[in-house]
């Protein structure tokens with residue numbers, strides 16, 4: 604059964620480890636991540652972007668697939684299905700579809716509008732036993748066009764959003780989505796520390812986990828990060844493993860063209876990557 608992410612993240616924050624959100628794209632992705640979580644005895648959050656939701660045939664399809672796998676693969680660790688960077692409308696659709704968690708990304712709205720919409724969605728989510736993540740808009744941006752530095756959130760705005768009753772908070776601390784540029788300046792621990800001091804027990808979320816050095820990840824966890832989003836990294840290892848299969852001509856040998864054979868190396872690469880991340884985040888054995 605799907606559970607909200609609230610309890611798993613409160614435990615993570617108190618226990619000084621982080622739970623991974625791994626974004627899913629299809630059946631293989633989902634099965635790989637659930638398998639890794641079960642083998643690591645770790646809680647897990649399956650992230651679904653709006654685009655991935657459409658791609659997989661809609662949010663209800665995803666809920667059906669995940670619930671089916673939990674039952675038939677004997678998954679006993681806590682699993683949440685979480686809308687990643689949702690619009691207001693997508694949040695409502697995920698409530699209806701039976702997701703167990705949503706992220707409302709109102710970071711592009713002025714703070715007043717972000718507060719108004721987040722407040723509404725907090726009530727709706729909690730009325731449905733779901734957890735909700737919100738995001739605070741970034742400050743800075745004076746280096747337009749130069750992405751050597753990720754944006755940093757204002758700790759006072761973080762406190763305002765945290766006080767709306769959300770369950771966990773995403774705030775920019777110099778992190779970037781996708782692949783980090785060579786001139787990236789690293790995470791701003793000063794910002795993270797200031798945010799944690801203002802928001803207390805609130806579990807903090809680190810987006811853009813791909814390419815952040817391990818020592819920075821570990822330090823961020825000591826400063827209150829309890830959820831880390833991993834997306835790009837699984838895509839890269841999946842694609843590398845799949846390319847290797849074709850480059851080695853394995854599709855031309857016997858029934859190597861069978862899609863279940865074609866997708867297997869990528870599937871196994873995701874399992875290995877997710878396990879590696881669970882070790883790094885400290886969530887192994889915490890289910």
Ligand SMILES: [Zn+2]
Nearest residue numbers: 688810811832
């Ligand atoms: Zn994100």
